[in-house]
């Protein structure tokens with residue numbers, strides 16, 4: 001019998017392996033991964049420094065340990081190069097491998113900042129533990145860091161690096177930080193709190209070039225301003241990894257298109273995690289992928305219940321200004337009603353019918369997240 005193959009050893013791939021093992025102790029399971037397969041929690045990468053965590057200490061388990069614990073096979077440093085959806089085979093590490101069912105848990109790739117200049121190739125992005133280890137090795141103690149991108153990852157790194165004694169400048173092309181998740185007042189509150197740690201924000205600006213300088217590098221902005229830095233971190237966004245699926249002829253839009261049973265357009269091929277567009281939604285966060293992995297494990301073991309999501313607020317890990325956000329995920333540009341109080345901000349997104357469609361809380365008001373979440377309907381309700 002050919003194994004069930006999972007491609008990817010991130011939280012999506014490994015959670016699925018665990019969930020499958022809970023349900024079926026015998027089915028042959030093979031995980032193929034382009035990295036070293038260490039088990040770690042990716043969200044900890046943007047809070048590790050101030051907590052005194054080294055990259056090594058973030059490893060919860062090696063691939064070999066997980067393999068032994070679950071009774072599965074994990075092949076590390078093995079990139080899947082192509083998939084034959086009809087023949088039920090794939091090509092990886094110079095070998096043709098047959099699969100019974102195939103799950104793509106390929107994650108997302110950092111967006112290229114397209115920088116000119118002779119130091120453009122020194123710019124870091126952090127999307128896995130190996131990236132993070134390289135970044136930390138290059139980060140001078142108390143050094144100057146320019147971060148490109150003031151979204152979730154950029155703001156979290158700004159907070160972490162500044163709290164750990166680095167001089168941080170944050171370059172963001174929009175009018176306020178975290179504009180995809182927050183109304184303007186909340187974005188300004190985060191900016192002010194980061195400012196309190198010494199983070200200088202350059203809003204409405206993009207970096208165009210990174211050049212070598214006598215000490216470190218110079219980051220050139222699109223208004224001609226020049227920022228001096230020891231190290232540059234790009235956090236301008238992630239795009240679902242779709243190339244492999246596209247090459248195999250699977251339907252791809254923003255992510256690999258799957259339905260509420262996590263089925264792609266090809267028989268016996270499924271997708272979960274950051275690479276997947278599930279019922280029209282790309283939700284690159286932990287809670288959605290956990291729900292997907294659990295639902296898919298049940299489906300692969302013969303269940304027929306479609307994926308359901310709970311209400312899933314996103315916690316922005318900026319301790320200088322705690323934030324919880326649940327902006328309407330369907331991209332509707334809804335108005336925010338914002339209440340500013342001593343203990344933080346409470347913002348509600350109201351839809352055309354007068355219903356609350358999303359909310360944002362900052363500061364001590366984040367303690368009310370459960371009361372706010374209870375007023376919302378989940379994005380994908382359980383089948384009745």
Ligand SMILES: Cc1cc2nc3c(=O)[nH]c(=O)nc-3n(C[C@H](O)[C@H](O)[C@H](O)COP(=O)(O)OP(=O)(O)OC[C@H]3O[C@@H](n4cnc5c(N)ncnc54)[C@H](O)[C@@H]3O)c2cc1C
Nearest residue numbers: 008009010011012034042043080106107273274284285286
């Ligand atoms: C710094 C940071 C902080 C974050 N903080 C939060 C947070 O606080 N809360 C939250 O909800 N979310 C957070 N996220 C997002 C969350 O971490 C991701 O949604 C989640 O980790 C994605 O898991 P994944 O398994 O889908 O992808 P990944 O972890 O990216 O795993 C993809 C896997 O696929 C493998 N792969 C890719 N292509 C191939 C190939 N061709 N062949 C073989 N293997 C391949 C890779 O090697 C890797 O093992 C954060 C993300 C970052 C970067």
